Amino acid sequence: MANSALSLIDVDAFYGDSHVLEKVSLTCGEGCLLGLLGRNGAGKSTCMNVTVGLLPARRGKVTVFGEDVTKLAPEAISARGVALVPQGRRIFKSLTVRENLIVAARKPTNGGKAAWNLDTVFAMFPRLGERRSQMSAHLSGGEQQMLAIGRALMANPRVLLMDEPSEGLAPQIVAEVMATIRHLKASGLSIVLVEQNPKLVFDIADDIVILNSGQVAVTAPAADLRDGTADLRQHLGVF
């Protein structure tokens, strides 16, 4: 496998007393797309929270391009090139579209040329460009999702985490979002895509991890799983 862009190694995490992640290990290779699947409450978003530093890992380790970031604050992890498109989008509602993007702007971690800025984000999502001065609260769900993706890209990340970007969107918009993800992957970005729906992930992912009740149930190359989805039902619920 390529070098690891992001790894969780034997991570245990708790909300208060409830043990939510148990010895979770997963790896997203450089330039690869890791699909993270699991049913409601399996612990997918918790993995994201641990990765970006919002929830401390009680045991285990998180590394970004080999560097240990387990104990770092969210701001510091962001500076190491990790960006998140959070579940539920969580755009800054009292900011305009443009402000949502500029507050997250950052030069690339490796000091290279900034691939993402206002112009390139607006070129990718023309509708955001048209609404740049609007309050972001007034955007449609699909537009808010694009804004959340654009905001994450403004940081010029090396690893992009996307937590259920298709949630609550019309099929046509979901297709647009998936096309965007494909495009980003083709540009060489390392991506972790969290989904509940395996159909969306199987043909773009390189690897798949399935969580079940806070534990890793399956880790496999996506190619191995594409044909025999039947035996995954027990982990994913019925689709």
Added chain:
Amino acid sequence: MLRYIGFEEARLLAISSFAYGGLLFLLSSGFSLIFGLMRIPNLMHGSFFMLGAYFGVSMLEKGLTTDALKAIPKIGGAFNFLPSFTILPPNFFLIAIISGLLVAGIGALVERYLLRRLNGQELPQVLLTLGLSFVIADLCLMIWTGDPWQPATPAELRGVVQFGTLFFPLYRVAIIGIAVVIAVALWLMVDWTRLGAMIRAGVDDPQIARVCGIKVSQLFTLVFALGAGLAAFGGVVGAPYLSVYPGLDADMLPLALIVVILGGTGSLLGALVGSFLIGLLYNFGQAMVPDLSYVILFLPMLLVLVLRPQGLFGRSIP
């Protein structure tokens, strides 16, 4: 009970009202930012005002000299090792700015090391800031004694200015000008700069803001320090007018509260309009119905609380 006033008196009262309103804005804009953005009910805001005023008048006496530092009762001995020289000349606005910076530093320490521990807990925040205001009041009494202290109006601001056929006291006009300039600067900063957008993002969703790389904690310290510094600056600018005395803090704090309730929390425009409104009510109320001047001051606040709880310009808090 009602006393009638003539045009000339009304004109002077009006200019005093706006000058007083300008001071109130310097006091309450910071209070409004701190409460509106960080949800901290900062009951030591009057103390920042008074502390700034005391720092200012002490330095105004002879400028800031090392001899003056050595003469501070009880703690002055710590400066004995310094040779005698003048650190700052007694320039009024320079000293107002320095006092603002000093108190901003104190505010930053209070926020970072005390208030930060009480994140989101309003009652403990009220108790802490109220307690600190008592501590500061006592320390001021110890250092500056109980005598009121009124510095002279700065020499360059004595005299009058002429608008058309009317003459106005220059110093009061200057206070109004300063308040308006600061209001515009604050508005530009909060609403039109990246820094302001980052602060608002940190208010909207602190967790995601941090994940986006925004140093929310530092920004909040900055906002608190800015509010404290503005109040202190206002304290110095207002000293030739209000004078400085024990209890100035407790006199000013309720005024900041009324202004912010009237104008709406977190709204700078609200703080500006509220300040001028309270300035007018206070001055005209005292001149025309002296027996009821406090009723006139607090009645509008009660009406606003009942009829429009978010304040005249406040956004209703979701």
